[in-house]
Amino acid sequence: MGIFPKDIKTMDDLFVHTLRDIYYAEKQILKALPEMIEKATDPQLKQAFQMHLGETKNHVTRCEQVFKMHGVEAKGIDCPAIDGIIEEAQDIAGEVEDKEVLNAALAAAAQAVEHYEISRYGTLIAWAKQLGRNDCASVLQKNLDEEKAADRKLTELAEERLNLRAAS
Amino acid sequence: MGIFPKDIKTMDDLFVHTLRDIYYAEKQILKALPEMIEKATDPQLKQAFQMHLGETKNHVTRCEQVFKMHGVEAKGIDCPAIDGIIEEAQDIAGEVEDKEVLNAALAAAAQAVEHYEISRYGTLIAWAKQLGRNDCASVLQKNLDEEKAADRKLTELAEERLNLRAAS
Numbered sequence: 171m172g173i174f175p176k177d178i179k180t181m182d183d184l185f186v187h188t189l190r191d192i193y194y195a196e197k198q199i200l201k202a203l204p205e206m207i208e209k210a211t212d213p214q215l216k217q218a219f220q221m222h223l224g225e226t227k228n229h230v231t232r233c234e235q236v237f238k239m240h241g242v243e244a245k246g247i248d249c250p251a252i253d254g255i256i257e258e259a260q261d262i263a264g265e266v267e268d269k270e271v272l273n274a275a276l277a278a279a280a281q282a283v284e285h286y287e288i289s290r291y292g293t294l295i296a297w298a299k300q301l302g303r304n305d306c307a308s309v310l311q312k313n314l315d316e317e318k319a320a321d322r323k324l325t326e327l328a329e330e331r332l333n334l335r336a337a338s
Numbered sequence: 339m340g341i342f343p344k345d346i347k348t349m350d351d352l353f354v355h356t357l358r359d360i361y362y363a364e365k366q367i368l369k370a371l372p373e374m375i376e377k378a379t380d381p382q383l384k385q386a387f388q389m390h391l392g393e394t395k396n397h398v399t400r401c402e403q404v405f406k407m408h409g410v411e412a413k414g415i416d417c418p419a420i421d422g423i424i425e426e427a428q429d430i431a432g433e434v435e436d437k438e439v440l441n442a443a444l445a446a447a448a449q450a451v452e453h454y455e456i457s458r459y460g461t462l463i464a465w466a467k468q469l470g471r472n473d474c475a476s477v478l479q480k481n482l483d484e485e486k487a488a489d490r491k492l493t494e495l496a497e498e499r500l501n502l503r504a505a506s
Contacts (some may be wrong), residue, residue, distance in 0.1 A: 176435045181505040185441055196358040250429070251450060254422020261418070262355070266346045275352055278461040282454060284420060289453035292493070300501040325460070328375070333468040337349040
């Protein structure tokens with residue numbers, strides 16, 4: 171339950187709530203990525219994570235832009251989903267001994283993060299459009315496009331490189 | 339950290355670990371869905387959730403089949419990711435007053451669940467193939483296909499029906 175039960179009364183409230191959820195999530199990802207970069211030993215995976223760290227900083231800025239466009243305060247709210255997904259990524263990273271197996275595990279954990287964000291941005295874009303905020307939708311679309319591209323890049327790296335090495 | 343740190347040594351260990359993660363997740367979803375069915379007031383959303391409850395039962399059975407094919411014990415392991423995603427779904431459901439807005443929120447929460455599963459099954463299938471277990475991969479593919487179809491169905495319902503009503 172939220173601190174203020176039943177505080178979401180309209181679709182607009184729901185949109186703002188979910189925007190605050192992904193804003194919190196992006197900031198948590200920003201904190202978690204440096205550890206993943208450090209743990210990754212495959213140079214291409216490390217580079218993909220580093221690139222995504224830069225993108226994530228832009229995602230935070232774009233969320234702030236949407237808050238401003240929509241005339242509401244930019245603030246995050248607790249998001250147990252991303253906390254759980256990141257906790258799981260850290261758990262698995264702590265349990266894998268072999269470096270190649272760890273690279274495969276890290277890529278998979280990052281894809282779970284990407285998929286959470288893909289789901290959230292997809293929803294937010296549909297809601298923004300429904301609320302007549304095509305301006306907000308198009309800013310959020312940029313974040314969604316980059317999350318999808320990051321996910322595809324990880325699939326490619328995993329299938330062409332990381333899984334092969336992890337299994338050998 | 340796991341109870342037994344560094345207990346994942348090979349790609350095979352990682353595959354089994356992640357299979358146990360999604361097995362636990364499917365069982366948690368099985369427990370969470372009846373509440374979502376009860377809370378949904380849109381008949382088509384209720385029906386989609388009910389259909390997915392049936393599918394989820396099959397997913398559990400298919401995971402057990404894969405454990406058996408792979409010669410390991412069918413057991414779940416704690417999955418903080420799905421716990422967080424479900425907790426967030428329950429939080430949001432408790433915070434929304436309006437029924438139409440609640441339907442839109444429930445569909446979105448279910449899509450976050452679907453996306454977690456899509457990510458996990460995608461990874462498991464790639465790993466199974468890498469390990470030469472195409473037999474396991476093709477069973478897991480059935481689960482993935484149904485998760486993707488469920489996600490598409492929810493997008494369709496949200497965009498054609500739920501969001502429209504929630505915003506009016």
